[in-house]
Amino acid sequence: xxxxxxxxxxxxxxxxxxxxWEKGYNGTSMQDLVMATGxxxxxxxxxxxxxxxxxQDTLVHYQKETGGMFQKALVKAKNPLEAIRLIFEGFLPxxxxxxxxxxxxxxxxxxxxxxxxxxxxxxLLNSQNQxxxxxQNLIKDGQEQGIINKNQDYExxxxxxxxxxxGFRMTGILVKDRKILKAIIDQTINTxx
Amino acid sequence: xxxxxxxxxxxxxxxxxxxxWEKGYNGTSMQDLVMATGxxxxxxxxxxxxxxxxxQDTLVHYQKETGGMFQKALVKAKNPLEAIRLIFEGFLPxxxxxxxxxxxxxxxxxxxxxxxxxxxxxxLLNSQNQxxxxxQNLIKDGQEQGIINKNQDYExxxxxxxxxxxGFRMTGILVKDRKILKAIIDQTINTxx
DNA sequence: TATATATTGAAACATTCGTTTCAAAAAATA
DNA sequence: TATTTTTTGAAACGAATGTTTCAATATATA
Numbered sequence: 425x426x427x428x429x430x431x432x433x434x435x436x437x438x439x440x441x442x443x444x445w446e447k448g449y450n451g452t453s454m455q456d457l458v459m460a461t462g463x464x465x466x467x468x469x470x471x472x473x474x475x476x477x478x479x480q481d482t483l484v485h486y487q488k489e490t491g492g493m494f495q496k497a498l499v500k501a502k503n504p505l506e507a508i509r510l511i512f513e514g515f516l517p518x519x520x521x522x523x524x525x526x527x528x529x530x531x532x533x534x535x536x537x538x539x540x541x542x543x544x545x546x547x548l549l550n551s552q553n554q555x556x557x558x559x560q561n562l563i564k565d566g567q568e569q570g571i572i573n574k575n576q577d578y579e580x581x582x583x584x585x586x587x588x589x590x591g592f593r594m595t596g597i598l599v600k601d602r603k604i605l606k607a608i609i610d611q612t613i614n615t616x617x
Numbered sequence: 618x619x620x621x622x623x624x625x626x627x628x629x630x631x632x633x634x635x636x637x638w639e640k641g642y643n644g645t646s647m648q649d650l651v652m653a654t655g656x657x658x659x660x661x662x663x664x665x666x667x668x669x670x671x672x673q674d675t676l677v678h679y680q681k682e683t684g685g686m687f688q689k690a691l692v693k694a695k696n697p698l699e700a701i702r703l704i705f706e707g708f709l710p711x712x713x714x715x716x717x718x719x720x721x722x723x724x725x726x727x728x729x730x731x732x733x734x735x736x737x738x739x740x741l742l743n744s745q746n747q748x749x750x751x752x753q754n755l756i757k758d759g760q761e762q763g764i765i766n767k768n769q770d771y772e773x774x775x776x777x778x779x780x781x782x783x784g785f786r787m788t789g790i791l792v793k794d795r796k797i798l799k800a801i802i803d804q805t806i807n808t809x810x
Numbered sequence: 811t812a813t814a815t816a817t818t819g820a821a822a823c824a825t826t827c828g829t830t831t832c833a834a835a836a837a838a839t840a
Numbered sequence: 841t842a843t844t845t846t847t848t849g850a851a852a853c854g855a856a857t858g859t860t861t862c863a864a865t866a867t868a869t870a
Contacts, residue, residue: 430817430866448729450643454858464819465859471817475858525732531787535728536641538790539718545791552791576804583788583797584804591784594724595776597731598738598745604776611769611777615808621837623847647828657849658829664847668828 433471434485436461441482445529448536449479476541483547486529494558504566505616508559508585512592512609519596519605528593552586559585563616572616581616588612626664627678629654634675638722641729642672669734676740679722687751697759698809701752701778705785705802712789712798721786745779752778756809765809774809781805 443452443460454475458465472478493514501507526532530551537544559582566572572581592608599605636645636653647668651658665671686707694700719725723744730737752775759765765774785801792798 446732448641448643450641451729451733453856455856464817466820466861467818469859525738527728527731532728534787534790535720535725536644538720539639540644545718549791575807576800580797580800580804583792584801587784587788587801588781589784590787591780591782594727594783594787595780597727598742599776604773607769607773608777608780611773611808614768615804621846623836646826648826657847659831659850660848662829 431461431463431467436463436471437482437485440478441485441529444479444482445486445526445532446524448532449476450536479537480543480547483529483533483544487551490530503569503571504562505571505613507562508616509609509613512589512612515593515596516602516605519593520600520602522596522600525597527597531590531593555589556582556586566616584615585612624654624656624660629656629664630675630678633671634678634722637672637675638679638719638725639717641725642669643729672730673736673740676722676726676737680744683723696762696764697755698764698806700755701809702802702806705782705805708786708789709795709798712786713793713795715789715793718790720790724783724786748782749775749779759809777808778805 439460439462440457443456447456452475454465454468457463457468457475457478461468463471468478472481494511497510497514498507501510530548533544534548538548539545560578563572563578563581563585567574567578576584588608589612592605592612595608596605632653632655633650636649640649645668647658647661650656650661650668650671654661656664661671665674687704690703690707691700694703723741726737727741731741732738753771756765756771756774756778760767760771769777781801782805785798785805788801789798
């Protein structure tokens with residue numbers, strides 16, 4: 425009996441995400457979202473509840489996207505060390521071609537909303553733990569294979585890589601020079617070998 | 618002849634900065650600023666021009682503050698390597714005691730406003746260059762003194778330290794464990810020795 | 811085809827936004 | 841003390857904010 429939703433939910437989330445990404449949560453108006461998604465105001469509220477809920481949905485959408493990039497790197501890599509390198513390098517095209525200087529959606533979210541909304545804060549913590557665990561597992565494997573040094577235990581190594589990765593995303597906002605970015609990746613990998 | 622300004626300009630900037638820092642530019646309303654500074658609306662406009670100009674003034678105020686912290690580290694340090702360590706460690710108290718999870722004002726600004734206002738973008742670039750030059754000079758000195766390795770030229774080393782520093786400020790938003798933060802600093806210093 | 815259900819479009823909601831206005835108040839100079 | 845200059849307080853500005861409303865529209869089932 426029900427009339428079915430006409431729009432492509434993932435496409436709407438993609439478009440909404442891009443606006444939030446560029447302007448931030450508070451910098452984005454409902455009117456911006458109406459124009460970017462092509463949906464009517466009432467359709468947005470009917471399907472997503474509120475501006476904040478829609479924002480949270482775009483965060484999950486983003487997580488899926490980046491999760492896919494991580495998986496690609498894991499599949500392509502021949503060993504754990506190369507996997508970490510490929511994860512970093514996977515963001516190079518996005519960083520360099522980012523004409524609008526949107527930066528990283530996740531970092532932007534953390535800076536703007538990490539201390540404003542409890543649900544978002546929890547999402548950020550979960551996302552952080554997921555990334556840390558991924559690095560931890562890779563480094564543990566690498567250490568067992570003798571590819572990665574044991575100067576530090578795998579937890580500390582993982583935090584260091586995580587730290588460097590976050591710096592990488594922030595640096596990439598104003599630094600677009602591939603050579604410099606590559607050097608930063610090299611140095612991060614170097615601390616593991 | 619003129620009636621003199623009654624308020625302490627630096628104190629007003631300090632209070633305004635704290636609001637912007639916690640809520641972001643777009644998350645802060647003029648009413649927030651009136652309450653935080655104790656000034657009347659018209660006084661704010663009369664003395665600072667607009668919300669955006671006031672924000673820009675708080676950025677400069679912040680730069681003075683952090684510049685002071687950097688100088689303290691330089692004075693206290695016995696060598697360039699220790700200087701870099703002290704710079705990082707100088708932010709530890711702020712990070713750990715940051716109950717509101719405000720993070721780093723400069724990182725927040727970069728994430729939210731770096732692509733929204735040309736003047737702010739330019740300020741961020743200047744600020745970045747200043748920090749990079751500081752690190753470059755320290756590392757060049759350290760290399761000449763034989764304290765810092767020559768695995769990389771001083772420019773690349775500086776970018777790596779800068780990158781790690783930005784990661785440090787972002788990581789510190791959700792990670793408050795002193796041991797972990799110390800380990801991140803240690804690893805950053807390690808790449809230089 | 812008739813019915814039930816959900817989505818859609820346009821308008822309106824109260825509230826808040828950043829900013830302006832202007833008369834009253836205050837202080838330094840003459 | 842009189843004058844000049846600036847700040848201050850309170851109110852008001854139009855525009856924009858996020859959200860709600862509700863009749864009209866569209867569709868899958870019976």
